[in-house]
Amino acid sequence: MRPTGRLHLGHLYGALNNWASLQDEYECYYMVADWHALTTDYANTAAIPSNIREMVIDWLTAGIDPDKCTIFTQSEVIEHAELNLLLGMVTPLGWLFRCPTYKEQLSEIKDKDLHNLGFLGYPVLQAADIMIYKAHAVPVGEDQLPHLELTREIVRRFNNFYGDIFPEPQARLTKSARVPGIDARKMSKSYGNSISIAEDAAVIKQKVQKMFTDPQKIRANDPGHPEGCVVFAFHSIFNPEGKQREVECKNSQIGCVACKAQLVSLMDKAMEPLREKRNSILKDKNLVDDILSAGNKKAKAFAQQTMSEVRKTVLHR
Numbered sequence: 001m002r003p004t005g006r007l008h009l010g011h012l013y014g015a016l017n018n019w020a021s022l023q024d025e026y027e028c029y030y031m032v033a034d035w036h037a038l039t040t041d042y043a044n045t046a047a048i049p050s051n052i053r054e055m056v057i058d059w060l061t062a063g064i065d066p067d068k069c070t071i072f073t074q075s076e077v078i079e080h081a082e083l084n085l086l087l088g089m090v091t092p093l094g095w096l097f098r099c100p101t102y103k104e105q106l107s108e109i110k111d112k113d114l115h116n117l118g119f120l121g122y123p124v125l126q127a128a129d130i131m132i133y134k135a136h137a138v139p140v141g142e143d144q145l146p147h148l149e150l151t152r153e154i155v156r157r158f159n160n161f162y163g164d165i166f167p168e169p170q171a172r173l174t175k176s177a178r179v180p181g182i183d184a185r186k187m188s189k190s191y192g193n194s195i196s197i198a199e200d201a202a203v204i205k206q207k208v209q210k211m212f213t214d215p216q217k218i219r220a221n222d223p224g225h226p227e228g229c230v231v232f233a234f235h236s237i238f239n240p241e242g243k244q245r246e247v248e249c250k251n252s253q254i255g256c257v258a259c260k261a262q263l264v265s266l267m268d269k270a271m272e273p274l275r276e277k278r279n280s281i282l283k284d285k286n287l288v289d290d291i292l293s294a295g296n297k298k299a300k301a302f303a304q305q306t307m308s309e310v311r312k313t314v315l316h317r
Helices: 009-022 034-041 048-061 079-088 093-097 100-108 122-131 142-162 201-209 230-238 242-250 256-282 287-314
Strands: 028-032 069-073 137-140 170-173
Touching (some): 009 028, 009 048, 028 048, 028 287, 034 122, 048 069, 048 256, 048 287, 069 287, 079 122, 079 287, 093 142, 122 142, 137 142, 142 170, 230 242
Parallel strands (some): 028 069, 137 170
16 A cells, blocks of 8 residues: 555455455565655655554554564565566556556546656556565455556566566455445545544544435435435445345435434444554554564565576576
8 A cells, every 4th residue: 555644444444454354364465655655746755754654553453463464665675676677678668558547547636747657657566566575366356457467467478588487466356345435436535535544533423424415315204315325335334234224214214314323323333443452553652663674674585585586587697
């Protein structure tokens, strides 16, 4: 993940809960992608160090366990950059220009100049991040499959030139709950519509009250359309009786005010343990530094071994 500061519920239910479960099934490497943050935020880097700390704290809060996985910072393992350079030699430009995210963000992000080599080439760096640990599986959602397929194409082309050095990473498809923003758009800090992991109870109440609801349900006894309601989307995540709530809404048995009030209670109960865990983590001022130091050392040792093999094959030394 790119270090953008405090993470939100979209990250928790879209990725982190899955990451936590994978720790018991795979040897996992979880990377703070600070170089990737530079591909779009290169003009203002002052917040990156504090963002790294905040993000790792949220990872720990969500159950990422440094005793079960490797947590490290991308820029502390410079071998990523070396492999990125070599992969760039064999990656056709046409592959990068076809990347869905490249075209999408060029059209959507208007306040930043993304016409730079770093942004165009970020999928190559992403491939290096995966390949340098000879990963066999990468956890992705269906929308990320084209990105992983590009990595697989780079692996095949590289291996075709230099021999079978890297395995083709397979997709570890993850089913995740869709967590909309409070305004019904995709949850994003840049949209100002997110709810942070371990959010304060008072802020949760404030944000739930702002959530968009069914515009056709003006009175409590009007029949509702929960499939288009942000509040119901959150009930489907936090309410064990979400199906019953759907029936009640459609049958005019509950109004939006009462529905929101129950959601506040359910969310507060679910997130209280996260708040407590985060507060406990914050008490140890050296914890994040110690975790990253150990993780960086382990990741670097693996990366150095891979690059030694690559240099012998590509540069004949």
